[in-house]
Amino acid sequence: MDIQTIIPSVDPISLPAPYWLFKLLLIVTFVLHIIAMNIVFGGSIIAYVAKLKGKTNDNFKKLYSDLAKKLPTFLAATITLGVAPLLFLQVIYGQYFYTSSAIIGWPWFLVIILLIIAYYGFYIIAFKGSENNKYLGWILLLSSFCIVLIGFIYSNNLTLMSTPQFWSQKYFRDPTGMNLNLNEYTLIPRYLHFVTAAIAVGGLFVAILGVFKWGTEKDYAKFLINFGGKWFTYATMLQFVVGILYLIILPKEQMMTFMGENIFATVSFLVALTAALGSIFIIFSSTKNEDPRKGIYIGTSLLVLVLVFMSIMRDSLRDSYLSEYFNPDLFLTATQWDVLGIFLFLFLGGIALWIFMLKVYFRKPNFN
Amino acid sequence: MNYPVWDVSFGSGLLIAIISVVHVFVSHFAVGGGLFLVLTERKAYKENNSQLVGWLKTHSKFFVLLTVVFGAITGVGIWFTIALVNPSATSALIHAFVWGWAIEWVFFFLEITAALLYLYGWKRLDKQTHIWIGWIYFLTAFLSMVVINGIITFMLTSGNWVESKNFWDGFFNPTYWPSLFIRFAFSLSLAGLYALITISRIKDSVFKSFVAKWSLKWVLPSFILLPIFAYWYVANIPVELFQSTNGLMATATQYATLISIFALITFLLALVYYFFTSKINLLFSLLILITAFVTMWSFEFIRESIRKPYVIANYMYGNSIYTESSDFDQGFSIEKINENGILNTAKWTSIKKIKKENSIQAGEEIFRVECLSCHTYDAYRGVRNRLIDRGWDKNITSQMISRIEHMQKGIMPPFAGFESERESLSDYLHNNISQSELSAFKSGKGLFDKYCQVCHQYSSDDPVFFVLTGADREEVEYYLTDLQGMNDLMPNLVPNSKEIEIMMDWFPKQFINQN
Numbered sequence: 011m012d013i014q015t016i017i018p019s020v021d022p023i024s025l026p027a028p029y030w031l032f033k034l035l036l037i038v039t040f041v042l043h044i045i046a047m048n049i050v051f052g053g054s055i056i057a058y059v060a061k062l063k064g065k066t067n068d069n070f071k072k073l074y075s076d077l078a079k080k081l082p083t084f085l086a087a088t089i090t091l092g093v094a095p096l097l098f099l100q101v102i103y104g105q106y107f108y109t110s111s112a113i114i115g116w117p118w119f120l121v122i123i124l125l126i127i128a129y130y131g132f133y134i135i136a137f138k139g140s141e142n143n144k145y146l147g148w149i150l151l152l153s154s155f156c157i158v159l160i161g162f163i164y165s166n167n168l169t170l171m172s173t174p175q176f177w178s179q180k181y182f183r184d185p186t187g188m189n190l191n192l193n194e195y196t197l198i199p200r201y202l203h204f205v206t207a208a209i210a211v212g213g214l215f216v217a218i219l220g221v222f223k224w225g226t227e228k229d230y231a232k233f234l235i236n237f238g239g240k241w242f243t244y245a246t247m248l249q250f251v252v253g254i255l256y257l258i259i260l261p262k263e264q265m266m267t268f269m270g271e272n273i274f275a276t277v278s279f280l281v282a283l284t285a286a287l288g289s290i291f292i293i294f295s296s297t298k299n300e301d302p303r304k305g306i307y308i309g310t311s312l313l314v315l316v317l318v319f320m321s322i323m324r325d326s327l328r329d330s331y332l333s334e335y336f337n338p339d340l341f342l343t344a345t346q347w348d349v350l351g352i353f354l355f356l357f358l359g360g361i362a363l364w365i366f367m368l369k370v371y372f373r374k375p376n377f378n
Numbered sequence: 379m380n381y382p383v384w385d386v387s388f389g390s391g392l393l394i395a396i397i398s399v400v401h402v403f404v405s406h407f408a409v410g411g412g413l414f415l416v417l418t419e420r421k422a423y424k425e426n427n428s429q430l431v432g433w434l435k436t437h438s439k440f441f442v443l444l445t446v447v448f449g450a451i452t453g454v455g456i457w458f459t460i461a462l463v464n465p466s467a468t469s470a471l472i473h474a475f476v477w478g479w480a481i482e483w484v485f486f487f488l489e490i491t492a493a494l495l496y497l498y499g500w501k502r503l504d505k506q507t508h509i510w511i512g513w514i515y516f517l518t519a520f521l522s523m524v525v526i527n528g529i530i531t532f533m534l535t536s537g538n539w540v541e542s543k544n545f546w547d548g549f550f551n552p553t554y555w556p557s558l559f560i561r562f563a564f565s566l567s568l569a570g571l572y573a574l575i576t577i578s579r580i581k582d583s584v585f586k587s588f589v590a591k592w593s594l595k596w597v598l599p600s601f602i603l604l605p606i607f608a609y610w611y612v613a614n615i616p617v618e619l620f621q622s623t624n625g626l627m628a629t630a631t632q633y634a635t636l637i638s639i640f641a642l643i644t645f646l647l648a649l650v651y652y653f654f655t656s657k658i659n660l661l662f663s664l665l666i667l668i669t670a671f672v673t674m675w676s677f678e679f680i681r682e683s684i685r686k687p688y689v690i691a692n693y694m695y696g697n698s699i700y701t702e703s704s705d706f707d708q709g710f711s712i713e714k715i716n717e718n719g720i721l722n723t724a725k726w727t728s729i730k731k732i733k734k735e736n737s738i739q740a741g742e743e744i745f746r747v748e749c750l751s752c753h754t755y756d757a758y759r760g761v762r763n764r765l766i767d768r769g770w771d772k773n774i775t776s777q778m779i780s781r782i783e784h785m786q787k788g789i790m791p792p793f794a795g796f797e798s799e800r801e802s803l804s805d806y807l808h809n810n811i812s813q814s815e816l817s818a819f820k821s822g823k824g825l826f827d828k829y830c831q832v833c834h835q836y837s838s839d840d841p842v843f844f845v846l847t848g849a850d851r852e853e854v855e856y857y858l859t860d861l862q863g864m865n866d867l868m869p870n871l872v873p874n875s876k877e878i879e880i881m882m883d884w885f886p887k888q889f890i891n892q893n
Contacts, residue, residue, distance in 0.1 A: 015725060016725050016726065017725075018380040018381050018465075019708045021466075021469045021470060021472075021473045022706035022707065022708060023470060023473035023474050023543065024473075024543075025473070026473070026474075026476050026477060027476070027477075032476075035480075083494060086446060086450075086490050086494060089450065089451065089454065090483075090486060090487045090490050090491075091487075093454065093483050094480070094483050096457075097472065097480065097483065100461070100468070100469065100472050101472060101473065101476055104465070104469045104472065105380075105469075108381055108461055108465035108468070108469065109381055109382060109465070111458075111461060111462055111465075112381060112382045112383070112384045112462055112465065113382060115384040115386070115462050118458065118462065119393075119458060119459065119462060121458065122397075122451060122452070122454065122455035122458055122459075125451050125454075126447065126448065126451050126452075129447045129451065130443075130447060133447065177382075178728075181382045181726065182728050185382065185383070185384070185385040185746065186384075186385045186386070186387065187384045187385070187386070187462075344543075346477055346545050348545075348546075349477035349478065349481075349545050350477050352477070352481065353477045353480045353481050353484070356481055356484045356485075357484050360484040360485075360487065360488055363488060363514070364487070364488060364491055367488075367491060367492065367495055367511065367514065368491075368495075370503070370507055370511075371495050371498075371499060371502070371511075
């Protein structure tokens with residue numbers, strides 16, 4: 011079957027804003043989503059490790075309960091921040107995304123069920139975390155497992171979305187949606203690339219918790235910074251192996267995107283690589299300092315930079331995969347200035363209100 | 379047409395229905411319940427009632443755990459599901475209303491944040507700030523309903539949008555306001571009804587009565603207002619769509635009956651509970667929640683059923699074929715598919731040309747792209763049983779499909795494609811039905827049900843009886859042997875001579891005293 015004829019046509023309704031605006035919003039909101047996702051993913055794994063070690067060590071016991079209390083909130087953030095990139099993705103890549111989703115219909119639908127299980131599991135842990143109940147460890151493990159699985163299903167869908175040449179054989183073999191994208195050889199390296207990043211960010215999150223506790227519980231804070239810093243450093247070092255493996259396993263054309271073919275993607279790659287190296291170095295050395303806080307701040311800023319540029323690379327990779335089929339010039343555009351204006355106004359106002367609410371919440375309790 | 383059809387064995391429509399109904403029953407609580415929380419908290423402070431504050435803490439935990447987790451995720455779940463089941467329609471809704479969705483997302487984000495701060499804030503915020511966070515929660519939750527309501531009502535009454543493609547024409551469509559009032563009133567009553575669950579666990583009976591009376595005051599007025607809003611809503615739905623609830627379409631009619639009965643039962647139960655507040659236990663509170671659930675479920679089902687044959691009124695049919703041909707239809711309009719054939723047009727069919735040996739397989743693919751969005755072969759809205767019950771053989775089936783758009787006053791889209799493709803579809807549908815399984819009818823009424831009832835009603839005002847009641851036998855025979863000669867909208871059905879004989883006796887005698 012001819013691939014071009016099977017790829018769905020672009021929706022005939024015009025884009026209600028220029029293409030670049032959707033692309034920008036897609037990448038910006040994706041970065042926010044991925045940060046929250048990494049904290050939940052990595053955080054839940056570290057929480058489980060802390061739970062095991064907490065039987066004999068009070069610091070780990072405390073870390074477990076601190077993480078457990080925060081996991082549901084960060085999962086809420088992951089979901090709410092995930093809605094936006096999913097929306098903007100559907101605006102400009104709908105013809106690929108809807109197709110790959112339908113081909114893996116049941117696993118994709120399963121995401122919703124897994125999410126509900128994981129979410130309630132995290133809430134049980136958060137509310138009963140300090141209790142001595144042997145089932146809590148299993149519940150945490152189940153929730154983490156659901157998150158790990160959701161990530162895997164996402165990797166399946168997003169790789170399949172970029173490779174239309176494999177669609178028809180999968181669909182016609184099984185139109186009931188019982189498919190995955192397991193025969194895609196970049197799937198596992200790509201997934202591991204995300205998992206490793208999530209563990210690193212989870213570690214960094216623990217270190218950041220330490221920074222916040224510095225003023226009140228110095229010893230515990232030092233423990234957090236050391237322990238979290240180690241997770242971050244080792245995971246990020248491992249990431250250099252996993253990431254490079256993923257890069258060289260990519261089809262040559264896609265690999266070359268980051269090797270000079272696409273200047274923008276290549277520069278992003280170099281910046282991300284340098285920033286990642288810098289963050290490892292700074293965070294690792296700061297854990298040895300008397301006051302590591304400054305190092306953690308700088309390292310975290312560098313890591314945010316890494317995530318931004320990695321997200322840009324991820325987007326360039328998709329466009330490279332789809333270059334044969336996808337031409338953004340084909341979009342008709344009829345900008346809805348009025349509604350767009352209302353959105354931007356509410357978006358900025360919403361951010362201000364959100365920051366204000368958190369500020370009010372985190373100021374010192376003051377009962378009247 | 380444009381996308382692969384996800385073949386859900388038990389019916390993709392059922393999957394959407396289940397997830398949507400459980401979602402709306404929680405998401406409406408999330409709106410009304412928000413107002414309930416802040417007003418109850420204000421009342422508690424005003425009356426200096428620490429017991430009430432204590433109960434609110436428990437209730438708000440229940441509220442957040444239900445709405446933020448189950449409510450929010452099933453909401454995302456609806457989006458996942460509609461995108462899987464009807465990508466073309468989802469894409470149309472996304473493209474027409476991107477900024478509406480984006481605005482809703484802003485409210486959603488604030489809503490979730492405020493809900494969590496409200497729950498955790500009992501411990502760290504002062505009273506004034508806590509109530510403030512509660513207000514932000516309620517307002518953002520309400521505003522997300524204000525936005526999503528525009529998109530849902532647009533699907534039923536697309537208004538001038540089809541011509542103008544203007545955001546506001548679609549958004550503020552004819553059923554926008556009445557629907558918003560119905561949903562908001564219902565959400566207020568749900569606030570009171572869900573409260574009964576946590577109330578049922580209160581030990582102190584005086585306090586229990588006090589909170590229960592306060593909560594039921596949220597239910598009773600809403601249920602008095604709801605019929606008024608419902609009347610207003612119905613008045614704005616095109617008459618031909620709403621006719622479906624009046625006997626022409628089984629689903630819609632059933633739910634129109636259910637909604638009246640269950641709304642009344644819920645109201646009466648609430649009234650009884652109001653006078654026996656101390657007796658309310660978990661079982662009683664679940665009972666009234668179930669009756670309210672059936673009410674809400676019926677409302678959503680009526681809305682979904684009367685929208686048929688469309689997924690977006692006057693723009694796209696349920697099977698994602700465009701209703702009108704245009705420069706932008708990409709070939710996916712009825713007119714163009716009739717010119718080019720369905721197998722050539724639909725991107726996700728493996729057979730492009732019908733041969734004798736692949737006819738059944740081609741028919742299955744046609745069934746998938748044209749019918750599967752609403753039907754299954756032998757499960758939810760299964761076609762197989764309907765053919766057997768009606769006693770339609772392959773030939774009748776094919777003829778009926780040729781005029782399917784007139785069935786039950788037009789609740790189905792027309793068949794799009796070549797005659798040979800229609801024949802293939804009938805081949806597939808009858809591949810697993812043996813002649814002996816088909817119901818046999820020997821009475822006049824039975825044959826009326828077999829041949830006429832999908833379009834005509836057994837009623838003296840129906841055109842059939844207007845013409846045939848009291849007619850001569852020969853006249854009946856004349857009409858029945860050349861249906862299309864009488865009216866081209868009719869299928870070319872050819873009953874056998876025995877059947878004609880029975881009907882010649884039967885038709886003239888019906889409603890003879892009335893006409």
